Amino acid sequence: MASTAELLGLAGQHMLKNYKQPPLVITRGEGCYLWDTEGRRYLDLYAGIAVCVLGHAHPALVRAVTEQAGRLMHIANYYYNDRQIELSAELARRSGYDRVFLCNSGTEANEAALKLARRYHWARGDKSRTDLVATWSSFHGRSMGSVALTGQAKYWEGFGHMLPGVSHVAYGDLEAMRRRINDRTAAGFIEPVQGEGGVLPAPDGYLEGLRALCTERGALMVVDEIQTGIGRTGRFLATQRVGVEPDITTIAKGTAGGVPIGALLTREHIGEALLPGTHGSTFGGNPLAAAAALAVLRTLDEGDLMAHAEKMGRHLVDGLARIAEKYPRSATGARGIGLLCGIVLADGVDPRGVLTALRERGVLVSQAGDRVVRFAPPLVVTAAELDEGLAALEAVLADPPRMAG
Template sequence: MANTAELLSLAGQYMLKNYKQPALVMTRGEGCYLWDTEGRRYLDLYAGIAVCALGHAHPALVKAVSEQVARLGHIANYYYNDRQIELSAELCRRSGYDRAFLCNSGTEANEAAIKLARRYHFTRGDKDRAQLVATWNSFHGRSMGSLALTGQAKYWEGFGHMLPGVSHVPYGDLEAMRRRVNDRTAAVFIEPVQGEGGVLPAPDGYLEGLRALCDERGALLVVDEIQTGIGRTGRFLATQHHGIQPDITTIAKGTAGGVPIGALLTREHVGDALPPGTHGSTFGGNPLAAAAALAVLHTLDAEGLLDHTTRMGEHLVAGLQALSKKHPHAAVGGRGRGLLAGLILADGVDPRGVLTQLRERGVLVSQAGERVVRFAPPLIVTAAELDEGLAALDAVLADPPRVSST
């Protein structure tokens, strides 16, 4: 294998420069730890952005993927495959839906949701109902449709006209939604916890209010659980904390523990709006990704990971709140749901600097929003591992990096 310097040189020469990546190269993972080419070990408390639900190289995932690729890796959707059928049934059973569409990423799941929502009204003769309402600070993906839903103008710059018929209102403001949703609204798109926007859980009653509003006005409610789904908040879907059933739920990230996958879940009468020929995906529902997802779902049960996530999430948020009390000049609070948690930095503290210093101490996390340090560890994380991360954070917050005033 090439050494670190050679690899970095090749990266500089051949990779598109669309990511800001520090000069280190990861090569191996096990449980909640990663190793780079220099043999340095890191505690992974972001899990590939809420993806590696079972951590790295979990034996159940390794076994499922190895056996599946040896048996049948891909056939496309000209034929059923056993794994896609089993996975669709499992996802529907756990979420209370009737139909699943399998794809390869969160963005694709949301694109499918945009098409389904519009075509649902079209097939009912309501051709003018094509508008979509989302929220400011949301994140729904970066393809042209999902990007238009993403309520952060910084991501739109330079990409020309956004998809027409999309508008945004402030997150958590039910009255603003009431003023916006009307008989031209095809769907409301919402995250149960704004993830990329800063780990902001929906205020009490908000999702329930949106459900009632959509029913009243005839719009579909689409809940984007790409970050929150598959147990991350301690329930299989975050909406299950609220007792509501959206018309469409999209999932991705943690679903197959790191193998690319996305899915749209819906009710029978809504799903009927995408008959043969209207939508599809070459890779979507391939047996390899489906086998990986089945292994994740079975392991959630076998290891009791939903309850574990709730307990570990409480431990983590309590730890973040204690640190913000201890270092009020550096942090002003902690919040989250399950193992999706954030530490809110005080004004003037440099979030990228905090991430860098944590990395230098061997702990990996990510930034969300302008000033939130986001934790989305593997759902198998232990209290001892969380404490190791909190101890590193404690040391960084004692003398936090400041945004330079020049």
């Protein structure tokens, strides 16, 4: 194997510089731990951004992928494959929807949702309903449609005109939605917890209120559960916590535990607007990804992992709140639902510095928003592993790195 220095040299020469990685190279994972080329071990409390719900190298997932790779890896959607049919049925059963479109990432799932929302109205003869109302500080992905929905101007800079007809209102502000959604609106588009925006759960009543408003005004309600779905909040979908049924839900990240996948879930009368030839994906519904997702869903049940996520989430957010209380000059509070939690750093504390200090102590997490340290660990995480991460965080926040100046 090439040395760490050789690998980093090659990365510096050949990889596009669109990410800002620290100088370490991960080679292996097991459970909630990762190892780098130097043999250093890290506690993974971000799970590849809420993806590795079963942790790393989970035997059930490894077995499913290996078996499927030896049987059938890809055929494209000219033909059905057994795994995509089984997965569509499983996703429909767990979510309560009728129709499933499989794709390969979160941004693709949102792209499909955007197209479906517009085409649904068009197919009913309502050709002027093309507007989309999204929220500030949201994140929906990087393709041109998803980036236009994303309510953060830093993601638009330099990319020319954004999609016409998309506008943004303050997250959690139902009155702002009421003022914006009208007879030109195809859909209201929100996350149930703004993940990248800073781990901001929807205020009480917001999801229910938006559901009622969309129904009243004839617009579709689209909920992006790409970060919150697949059990992370203690339910299969976060909207199930409050009994809200959006017209379209998008999922991705955790669905196949690390194998690329995305999905759009919807109702029969809406999904039928996408007739043969109107939308598609070469890899979408690939039997390898579908087999991985089926193994994830089975393991979620067998390990009662959604209930476990809820319990561990309480343990984590309580621990974060205790640290914030103990070090008010370092952190102002903690928030989150299930295993999507964050601690809000105080003014002047350097978030990147905190992440670096944690990494030096062998704990990997990520930043969300301007000053939130986000925890989105594997759903199999144990209380002891969370305590290990909390102890490292406490040590860092006892004397945190501060912004220069």
